[in-house]
Amino acid sequence: MSANAANNNGGEILLDVSNLHAHYGKVEALHGARLQVRAGQIVTVIGPNGAGKSTLLNAIMGALPTSGTASGKVNYLGQELASMEVEDRVARGLCLVPEKRELFATMSVEDNLQLGAYKRKKNGEANYMDQLESVYDLFPRLLERRRQAAGTLSGGERQMLAVGRALMSKPRVLMLDEPSLGLAPLITKEIFHIISDLRKTGVATLLIEQNARAALQVADYAYVLEMGESVMEGPAAELATNKQIVESYLGFSKH
Numbered sequence: 461m462s463a464n465a466a467n468n469n470g471g472e473i474l475l476d477v478s479n480l481h482a483h484y485g486k487v488e489a490l491h492g493a494r495l496q497v498r499a500g501q502i503v504t505v506i507g508p509n510g511a512g513k514s515t516l517l518n519a520i521m522g523a524l525p526t527s528g529t530a531s532g533k534v535n536y537l538g539q540e541l542a543s544m545e546v547e548d549r550v551a552r553g554l555c556l557v558p559e560k561r562e563l564f565a566t567m568s569v570e571d572n573l574q575l576g577a578y579k580r581k582k583n584g585e586a587n588y589m590d591q592l593e594s595v596y597d598l599f600p601r602l603l604e605r606r607r608q609a610a611g612t613l614s615g616g617e618r619q620m621l622a623v624g625r626a627l628m629s630k631p632r633v634l635m636l637d638e639p640s641l642g643l644a645p646l647i648t649k650e651i652f653h654i655i656s657d658l659r660k661t662g663v664a665t666l667l668i669e670q671n672a673r674a675a676l677q678v679a680d681y682a683y684v685l686e687m688g689e690s691v692m693e694g695p696a697a698e699l700a701t702n703k704q705i706v707e708s709y710l711g712f713s714k715h
């Protein structure tokens with residue numbers, strides 16, 4: 461296994477994270493994590509529960525809980541993000557679908573989608589709803605249910621809505637925190653199909669998953685995060701057959 465980033469072929473580097481450290485008080489959650497996301501790619505970070513995956517995404521987004529602090533390099537579109545507000549990161553096309561989907565249960569599906577374009581509306585973009593059609597193309601079920609309250613959706617549909625809402629902000633890099641968490645295997649399969657379809661929209665995806673098997677199938681490139689450290693990386697297809705990965709992450713997977 462080469463840890464050589466030169467293997468990470470693809471378009472231009474959109475997101476470049478290196479030597480990232482994060483703490484919650486005295487607890488160290490990230491200890492020199494690194495990753496790159498290039499245009500057109502699906503990149504996955506796999507790792508066990510507690511490895512620091514959510515912390516990694518939240519640190520990139522600048523959205524750690526108040527008890528958390530991060531240091532290191534997060535470069536997005538050639539710019540250091542260190543002190544940039546979350547709102548400005550979103551405006552530049554960096555978007556996170558957190559583990560808690562944070563939908564508005566009593567609002568309709570379409571109103572939830574519209575909220576995803578809120579910043580674009582606020583910034584005076586006349587065509588702030590221009591992604592709606594492609595979101596409905598990607599998720600025909602959301603179109604069927606567009607007048608339905610979000611709280612009445614199934615788990616899988618809620619996940620679709622959370623991703624759809626993120627796409628309304630027209631991101632360049634979409635970060636998904638465990639999109640398959642709590643979903644039945646069949647629904648998980650459907651969600652991963654959709655993630656694969658995201659390529660067509662031109663967005664680059666950073667996918668965090670405990671479901672290593674499904675994540676390695678859909679991704680181009682993969683990193684393994686263990687105890688806050690990026691311990692391995694390579695083309696996803698190579699990692700999927702790597703003996704160590706198979707033994708640690710794929711051997712007993714039910715999916």
Ligand SMILES: Nc1ncnc2c1ncn2[C@@H]1O[C@H](COP(=O)(O)OP(=O)(O)O)[C@@H](O)[C@H]1O
Binds near residue numbers: 487507508527
């Ligand atoms: N808000 C928090 N306060 C204190 N410790 C936290 C907090 N969030 C996460 N941690 C700790 O940081 C480590 C990494 O957590 P997390 O990033 O959620 O891992 P993962 O997403 O890989 O399961 C764990 O040891 C976890 O207990």
Ligand SMILES: [Mg+2]
Binds near residue numbers: 513514515559637638
């Ligand atoms: Mg997590």
